[in-house]
Amino acid sequence: MRLWVIQRVTAMWLAFAVLVHLVTILAAVQGGLSAAEILDRTRGSLGWLGFYAAFALAAGLHGAIGLRAVAAEWLGWRGKRLDAAWVAIGLLTAGFGISAAYGLYAA
Amino acid sequence: MQDRSEPAPTGAVLQVDVWRGDASGGELRRYQVPARENQTVLDVVTHIQREIEPDLAYRFACRVGMCGSCAMVVNGRARWTCRTHVKKVAADGVLELRPLANLPVIRDLATDMAPFFDKWARARGTFQPKDAPDGAVPAEFHVVPPSSPKRQAADAGIECIGCGVCYASCDIVAWNPDYLGPAALNRAWTLVNDVRDGARQPRLDAVKGDAGCHACHSTQSCTERCPKGLDPSGAVAGLKRTLFWNVFGWDR
Numbered sequence: 001m002r003l004w005v006i007q008r009v010t011a012m013w014l015a016f017a018v019l020v021h022l023v024t025i026l027a028a029v030q031g032g033l034s035a036a037e038i039l040d041r042t043r044g045s046l047g048w049l050g051f052y053a054a055f056a057l058a059a060g061l062h063g064a065i066g067l068r069a070v071a072a073e074w075l076g077w078r079g080k081r082l083d084a085a086w087v088a089i090g091l092l093t094a095g096f097g098i099s100a101a102y103g104l105y106a107a
Numbered sequence: 108m109q110d111r112s113e114p115a116p117t118g119a120v121l122q123v124d125v126w127r128g129d130a131s132g133g134e135l136r137r138y139q140v141p142a143r144e145n146q147t148v149l150d151v152v153t154h155i156q157r158e159i160e161p162d163l164a165y166r167f168a169c170r171v172g173m174c175g176s177c178a179m180v181v182n183g184r185a186r187w188t189c190r191t192h193v194k195k196v197a198a199d200g201v202l203e204l205r206p207l208a209n210l211p212v213i214r215d216l217a218t219d220m221a222p223f224f225d226k227w228a229r230a231r232g233t234f235q236p237k238d239a240p241d242g243a244v245p246a247e248f249h250v251v252p253p254s255s256p257k258r259q260a261a262d263a264g265i266e267c268i269g270c271g272v273c274y275a276s277c278d279i280v281a282w283n284p285d286y287l288g289p290a291a292l293n294r295a296w297t298l299v300n301d302v303r304d305g306a307r308q309p310r311l312d313a314v315k316g317d318a319g320c321h322a323c324h325s326t327q328s329c330t331e332r333c334p335k336g337l338d339p340s341g342a343v344a345g346l347k348r349t350l351f352w353n354v355f356g357w358d359r
Contacts, residue, residue, distance in 0.1 A: 001315040004347070005354050072317070073282035 007065045010058040017055040042104040049105040056097020064090025118142070119200070121193065123151055125163065126205040129214045135203065142200065148188035149177050151202060152216065165216035172334065175270035179216050180205040185275040187334040207275040209288075223271050223290070230291035231313045234298060237305035247302045261300040264293045264342050266335050273329035273339050285318040289329035289339035292320050296342035299349065311350055320346040 028038060042048045068086040071077040119142035124135040138155050149167055156163040167177040172190040179188050182196055182203050193202065210218035239245040251258050273289040274280055280288050287295075295314045298304050314320050320343045329339040352358070 001319075001321055001350060002354070004321040005351060008351065069322075073279070078317075 003065050003068075006061055010062040010065075013054065013058045014062060017051070017058065020051070021055065039104065039107050043107050045105065049101055052101035052104070053098045056101060057094045059097060060090045060092070060094025063093060121151060121197065122201045123155065124201070124203045125152075125155065125216070127163070127215050128212070130212055133212075133215075142193070146193050148179070148181050148186070148191045148193055148196070148202065148204070151193060152179075152188065152204065163216070164214040173268060175268035178207055178270040178272045178275070180208060180275065185272040185332055187270055187272065190334065207271050209275050209277065209280045210271065218271075220271060223274050223288070224269070226287045226291040227269075227294055229313065230287050230295040230319075231306060231310040232291055232294040232298070234301065235304055235306035237303055245303070245305075251302060255302075257300050257302050260345070261297050264297040264337055264339070267293055267297075267337060268335060270334065272332050272334055276328040276332045278326055278328065279322050279324060283318070283322055286322045287314060287319055289323075289343065292323075292346060293329075293337060293339040293342040296345050299346065311346070311353060314346055315350050320350070323347075 033041075064086045067089070068083065071082070121140045121142045123138045123140050125138060127133050127136050138159055140151050140154050140159075143150075149170065152163070152165050153167075156165065165177070165179070167189060168174040169176070170189045172187060175187070177188045178185060180186075181188065181191060182201075184196075185207055186196070188204075196202070204216060206212045206216050207218045210220065210223060213219050237245040237247055253259075253262070267290060269290060271290070273293075277286075277289055279286050292314055295310055299307055299310060304310075316322075323340070323343045325340055325344065327340040330337070330341065333339065
């Protein structure tokens with residue numbers, strides 16, 4: 001049940017974060033910002049780092065929990081060991097996103 | 108398909124394909140039954156058993172939509188057969204009858220309902236009265252106003268007759284045989300809302316998790332097909348909502 005609660009809470013956060021993400025992309029493209037100009041804004045910005053780290057963590061967990069349910073229902077993949085694997089996959093996915101966000105922060 | 112019917116009677120005739128077999132497998136067999144202006148699907152099955160093939164196994168009791176015994180899959184859809192008129196479901200004069208899905212078949216149209224009711228027990232579907240000191244009657248028993256929100260929520264699901272139509276229509280039960288299913292969860296939600304019941308928390312604990320309400324995807328076949336017009340899907344949503352706040356220590 002905790003997984004379900006995590007799923008719901010990350011979904012709420014993702015709904016907001018995806019909007020912010022898309023609006024930011026549109027705004028950046030409209031304004032004709034170059035890659036260097038974007039890096040100028042993200043470098044050293046704790047706000048963007050925090051936002052994208054939380055975004056990546058939520059996406060990783062949300063995706064892994066969802067895939068776990070699909071695998072259980074469609075493939076019959078169930079059990080504690082697989083659960084541990086899903087947690088690992090979720091954290092790994094989140095880790096990629098967080099390291100990318102950190103890259104922009106520390107660039 | 109084998110034709111084991113009696114000679115076609117004069118007048119309009121229904122073509123009825125009935126699944127015959129047992130746990131090891133079976134096949135559809137075609138029977139011809141006189142069509143009448145007013146007849147239910149159960150009337151048709153009874154005609155086949157009494158007039159054509161006496162060894163046809165099926166189950167019924169009250170014939171008036173109270174007992175929940177006669178549910179079958181009629182033309183691909185689970186229904187209570189005693190209150191399903193043939194002309195409503197077989198416009199072209201062809202009926203296909205199969206045993207309820209998601210349950211083990213005993214023989215022909217009779218399924219073993221034991222797994223279905225075992226899950227009611229697992230979901231703690233029995234009323235467990237609140238206790239009071241010294242054998243007194245608990246305060247909640249004195250007056251339960253029918254108009255109170257809690258009682259209305261309990262009344263919303265209380266008319267379940269346990270026919271198994273929702274259970275046979277549920278995709279999640281088909282995918283996850285451990286899933287408690289809509290009827291058991293509807294029953295649990297009814298009791299969770301009963302102010303006289305003393306087992307709220309153990310019941311909430313019994314219905315959570317991958318085999319409980321959290322497995323539901325809210326596809327709502329149960330609500331769509333419930334012959335009593337109940338809303339098991341809404342009951343599952345209610346359980347999820349209550350359990351969500353429960354995680355944070357709020358009982359609402």
